[in-house]
Structures are given as structure tokens and as C-alpha cells.
Amino acid sequence: MTFRAWLAIGAASSLIACTISPPADVEPASPFIQELPEEILAIAAPYQDLTAVMINPSDNCYVYRHVGVVETTLLPLRTLDGRPICIARSELEPSS
Numbered sequence: 342m343t344f345r346a347w348l349a350i351g352a353a354s355s356l357i358a359c360t361i362s363p364p365a366d367v368e369p370a371s372p373f374i375q376e377l378p379e380e381i382l383a384i385a386a387p388y389q390d391l392t393a394v395m396i397n398p399s400d401n402c403y404v405y406r407h408v409g410v411v412e413t414t415l416l417p418l419r420t421l422d423g424r425p426i427c428i429a430r431s432e433l434e435p436s437s
Contacts, residue, residue: 373393373394373395373406374394374395374396377394381403381418384421384426385419385426386419386421389418389419390405390407391405393406395415397415397417400427401429401430402427403417403418403425403427403428404417404418
């Protein structure tokens with residue numbers, strides 16, 4: 342190998358050694374809601390994963406994590422009759 346190849350390998354291994362990993366005892370914050378409101382649990386269709394639900398900030402509708410055979414994606418949380426479950430903007434804003 343040439344000097345440049347050895348230099349590139351040395352530089353790459355030096356950069357890899359400098360990466361910082363988070364402490365093992367610190368768990369990253371989950372974007373999912375820990376406890377869904379009773380109203381949402383009452384109207385949500387039963388075939389959806391209610392353990393991984395969050396609010397989509399672009400439309401204020403609930404979405405859930407669907408783990409498929411090929412990919413995992415977020416799908417709209419729906420009622421039994423297929424309507425998406427959303428919240429009004431005024432419910433999101435803190436009262437003063």
C-alpha cells in the first residue's frame with residue numbers, strides 16, 4: 342500500500358475512536374404518549390397498536406406505530422368507522 346492509503350486508514354480509525362456514545366444507563370426519551378386519555382381509548386379501533394401513539398404536529402391527529410413485514414411506519418389512529426382521531430388546536434395551547 343502507498344503512504345496515502347495508510348494515512349487514510351489511520352485518519353479514519355482515529356475519527357472512529359473519537360466518537361462519543363451516551364452513557365449506558367441513560368435511556369433516550371420516547372416520542373410516544375405514555376398514557377392515552379380514556380376518551381381516546383374508548384373510540385380507537387381495536388386493531389391498532391395503542392402502546393406506541395403520538396400526536397402528529399403537522400395536523401394534530403394521533404398516529405400509531407405499525408410494524409409491518411417490510412417496514413415500520415406511522416399510521417393515523419382511527420375510530421371504528423375509519424375517521425382519524427384529531428385534537429383541536431385550542432386543546433394544545435396552555436391556558437394563561
